[in-house]
Structures are given as C-alpha cells and as structure tokens.
Amino acid sequence: MYVIIVGCGNIGASLAKIMQEEHNVVIIDKKSENFSKLGRGFNGISIEGNGLDLEVLKEAGIEKADAVIATTGHDNTNIALAQISKKIFNVPKAIARISDPEKAEVYRMLGVDLISSTSLIAALIRDKIIEKRFSTYILENSKLTT
Template structure:
C-alpha cells in the first residue's frame, strides 16, 4: 500500500517507521529541514520530501495521485484542513485520515469529507481517564508488535526532574511526552514546559525505556 504522510514530527516519524516495518511504501512531507534530517537517521532510509504539504505541487511530487492513503498529521489544524481539501479534489482520491488537535474543529473536518478523523486530545484524555492501579509508571497501550507503548507516569514530590524543563530531563532518544495533566487541565507540553509535582504524563516510548524513565522522572524514591 502507498501511504503519504504530511507532517514529520515525532508522531509522523513513528508512524512511518511502523508502516515501513509492515512493508508499505511511505513518503513523508515535512517543511523543516532539521526534521527531515532527523527522520533519515531514525528510519535509516530516505522517505522524506522537504516541502510545504499545503501546496498542491509539493503533494504531486510526493505522489498524492498514486497514494492509497493520505495522513494529514501536522500539529496545526489549518494545515491539516488544507491538505484534506487538496486531496479531495484529486481525480484519484486517496483515503483521507486527519489528525485534529482542537476538538472544536472535528465537525469541520467531517463536513469536508475526511474519511477518518483522529481527535488527538480526546484520545489522550481517554487514556488518562483509565483506572490503572499498579506502579507509578504503567503501560496504557502496547502498539503493534510491541515496538512502542503508551505509558502513564505520575511525578512524585521527590522527582529528580521537578522544576526542570522537559528538554533538560534526559528523556530516552525514542521517547516523547504527548500530554500532561496538571490540576485537572490537559496540556500539550513543549521542551520548555517545567515538570511539577503531581503532573500525570502520557509518554510514547519503547517498552524497554521504562527503566530510564523511572530513574529520570521518579528517582530512587519512587
């Protein structure tokens, strides 16, 4: 199957990696040269096209007219909507999957003919809401083949990461904090977000990274 992904962030990169392992033909359109370089290192192959995925000519170069599936996976709903609208007008229309970052925009994506709408915030909220009464770092979901897991972690008072920015806490390489719940509010963190006691994190990582995550975020007192 030919799959075109617009958006080469960590989610898009991990998605491309999983699809390549399933022997699909994948192309990722990304506008940031740094991310294109990082993707080549992680995937160990050149599947990224540098360009603006909101432009029809760039999508044509990426093979939109041969794609079976198109995934609009940027962190900006306006960009994702532009990609959807371009794809809908193609003579050979692929199946369209779109990530929606703001739940208020979900109806808009559905109204323009998106085949599958993925409300990122709602998925994370459901994950956080699950009752898991085991250890402080617990698996929520293990993805296909066990290569990646969605983990839930609560930051204790004596965490070595407390008061540090996420970019400074030494996360494992193949790891990303996709959401953070603080005082009842759901946040999408950045590298500058400061870790606080009581934070509940949802982390996408390889299962074997749990030990390092425990050391860096919980410490020996956890």
C-alpha cells in the same frame, strides 16, 4: 500501500517508522532537520517542502497514493490537505490529525476523516487512572469509543 505523511513531528515520524515496515512511505516536512526524527533505519522517501503545494504533492506521488495522513501541528493545514487529497487527487483515504476536538463536527461535515490526538490521549490517560487493563478502542465516524 503507498502512503504520504505530511508533518515530520513526533507523531508523523513515529507513524512513518511504523508504516515503513509493510508499506511504501513518503514523508513531507517544511524543515529538513525534522527528518532526523526518523532515524538512520528509515527506508522511505523524505521530501522537504510545503505539503499544501500541489507540485510537492505530485513529487511525492500523490496520484498513486492509497492514503495521505496530515500530522502537522496546525488543524487548518491538516484539514485543507485532507480535502485536497480527496477532492483533487481522489486519494481513497485522507486522514487529518486535529488537536481541537470542538471543531471536529464541522470538519466531519466537510467529509474529512479525523483523528483527534487530544481525545485519544485523554481516553488513554483516563484508562490508566482507573486501571483498565484491557481496553478496546473503536474508531468509527472519527469518534473514539471504548
């Protein structure tokens, strides 16, 4: 797969390192210093720029992308990027990380696939507290269930 990740914070960098093992990865971030989180072994492409800039997205190869994942710290940016990816560039899979789960339903109505890091972390902490040893998480319709 050809994957574009926008946002090289902790989540974006971790995802890029995992995905590069079996996929072609491009990561975009406004701040070049954030690419240091990728480490020396990163074999993907790093692009400094605004992930909402159509020229930056074209430079990243969005026309051939199989997936775009928006992992910035800004819900609205991530939602906009997912919509641009799907509606303008017809990317088959566009996923937006959101931190405010209360907005999730509105975003789902816009046709955006979401991952709520807040809900996911809360579920993991809950399971750790009640010491569930074997938890299976199912992500369906952007809702995490066990």
